[in-house]
């Protein structure tokens with residue numbers, strides 16, 4: 524496919540997304556019907572579509588309209604190459620720009636320039652203060668790919684060497700001890716030897732940093748209460764010298780790959796459907812808006828409604844209440860979200876502490892989304908010991 528044909532394909536997919544179809548479904552449907560498209564074409568079309576989702580508002584203003592064609596025009600005006608090089612009317616590419624299209628479009632302003640719905644920009648400003656604009660702008664860019672070196676199986680030198688043999692280049696990342704930033708060949712990782720042999724996991728650098736910040740000692744009884752796919756479970760197990768780590772999730776299907784992942788990583792993970800205390804540390808990586816990771820899942824920015832945030836905050840509080848009963852005296856309750864919104868972070872923790880004064884704050888940390896990783900929030904709360912009550 525020519526670059527112009529890729530833009531044309533992306534425009535059509537964007538129209539379907541604008542009509543209500545989920546991005547992944549629209550991309551899959553297109554790929555099924557586009558047998559001529561090679562893996563590089565599919566990746567390029569996907570990148571265009573996700574760029575448009577990250578910049579949904581500004582691309583429409585810059586392009587002068589809400590169709591896929593005009594959004595792609597706006598995107599090219601923002602990111603290049605020059606629209607005249609693409610809108611040529613060449614085979615399978617977009618038709619040349621009309622005079623009206625060429626003269627149309629405007630410079631986006633306010634929340635449109637930051638690619639957020641108005642109400643969310645307000646919430647982000649309340650949450651992040653003077654860095655809110657920087658945070659919003661960072662969510663418009665593609666996220667980098669990070670790996671976690673599995674200390675149970677490899678050190679950095681070995682991991683980098685095995686990756687290089689598969690044509691993948693990476694460099695150490697200072698944000699977390701075992702983090703590597705992939706600089707070339709990211710699309711080959713899932714089929715690489717280093718990944719398949721469990722030397723490495725795909726995990727955002729801030730997600731790694733969160734687990735690194737937890738007060739953990741080998742031999743402790745640790746429960747990952749919202750384990751999901753198990754990214755943090757495996758990082759916890761590595762910190763504990765191999766585990767065991769207990770893994771729970773309200774939706775056990777989310778953990779279906781975890782036993783195989785744990786085996787590949789040489790980590791001991793025990794799935795528990797009904798956890799019972801006491802535990803030295805209970806991690807609650809709670810369901811959230813995902814606002815700190817909207818570079819990876821940009822549809823969330825446009826789907827989220829104020830009522831969703833209220834419901835999430837309610838669930839987050841309930842999860843903390845339930846998990847608190849599983850913490851041993853003197854033990855730790857760690858609350859984590861990949862959100863940059865106070866309503867899901869500090870406000871949830873403040874309300875929890877008001878209900879549970881026996882938990883004292885030991886550490887609060889906010890990880891801003893950007894080159895260093897996704898946005899995360901961590902609160903480490905320690906329960907009073909038996910003698911302290």
Ligand SMILES: C[S@@+](CC[C@H](N)C(=O)[O-])C[C@H]1O[C@@H](n2cnc3c(N)ncnc32)[C@H](O)[C@@H]1O
Nearest residue numbers: 749750751753754755772773774777808809810
């Ligand atoms: C942010 S995801 C976890 C991601 C995971 N820890 C990781 O690092 O890959 C949140 C998880 O919480 C689970 N969850 C939602 N409500 C829950 C509840 N009441 N109790 C336990 N888990 C819950 C969801 O099914 C989801 O898998």
